Amino acid sequence: MAHVELSLSETFVPPATSSLEQGSDSFTAADGRHEVDGLTRWSGTVATAAEPCLLIDEKTIISAVSPICCELLGLGTPAEAVGLPLLESSLRLLDFTAARGELTEQDVEKIPPLLVLHSRRLARGLLRVQRGATDETDITVDAVSTPVLTGQDVVGALTFFAEV
Numbered sequence: 421m422a423h424v425e426l427s428l429s430e431t432f433v434p435p436a437t438s439s440l441e442q443g444s445d446s447f448t449a450a451d452g453r454h455e456v457d458g459l460t461r462w463s464g465t466v467a468t469a470a471e472p473c474l475l476i477d478e479k480t481i482i483s484a485v486s487p488i489c490c491e492l493l494g495l496g497t498p499a500e501a502v503g504l505p506l507l508e509s510s511l512r513l514l515d516f517t518a519a520r521g522e523l524t525e526q527d528v529e530k531i532p533p534l535l536v537l538h539s540r541r542l543a544r545g546l547l548r549v550q551r552g553a554t555d556e557t558d559i560t561v562d563a564v565s566t567p568v569l570t571g572q573d574v575v576g577a578l579t580f581f582a583e584v
Contacts, residue, residue, distance in 0.1 A: 458568040459483050467498060472561075475568070476533055477558055480506045480533050484578060492561065492581060494551030505524040506533065512550040520550075532565035536577040542566050546584065558584045 459477055463484040466475045472489035476482055485501050493511055495501040501509055507566045513531065528534065532543040543565045550558045561581045568576040 421518055457570040457575060459570070462568055462576075462578055466578070474506075474533065474579045474581070475576060476579075477576045478537060478574060480534065480537070482509060489544075489581060492559070492583060493549055514548040514550055516546075516548055520548075520558065532563040533577045533579045536565040536567050536579075537574060540567055540574050546566050 421471065431478055459475065461579040462475050466473050466484035466486055469486040470488065472492045473486050474482065474489050474493075475484040482501050482504055485495060485497055485498050490496060490498055490501055495510055513528060514520050515523055515527065523531075529538075529546060529560060530545070532545050535543040535545075547561050547563050548558055549561060560583070562584050563579050563581050565577050567574045568578050
């Protein structure tokens with residue numbers, strides 16, 4: 421005969437990572453615990469990820485990018501891309517028309533990484549990207565973005581890409 425047992429306990433909350441310096445990248449939670457902000461927590465993971473992913477802050481500055489993402493989107497190297505505003509990097513977003521025109525400002529606001537910052541919800545969409553400034557080839561990528569939180573505040577967006 422099967423036996424099922426249920427036990428309830430308090431949620432385990434791991435302490436803040438001690439290897440990170442406490443300062444502007446941290447905050448004090450309502451219960452007095454010292455926490456590291458979401459961008460700091462994700463930056464190292466994104467920078468070393470094997471998947472194409474990108475992390476931007478609430479001002480759309482690239483905080484971290486994986487090397488494979490740089491290759492996929494034609495962003496140069498991670499060192500060249502980090503610190504640049506997403507839309508002022510070498511990323512060139514195109515519309516889906518035969519003319520391959522650049523996205524209008526109104527359409528740019530709807531791309532998943534930027535939409536997440538305003539909606540505070542997951543966002544997904546297809547993007548047509550021209551690789552590099554001089555490359556005439558373009559690719560279509562599926563972009564899935566999630567908000568990065570510190571407490572209840574959205575401090576950035578984490579986006580994963582997959583070529584379609």
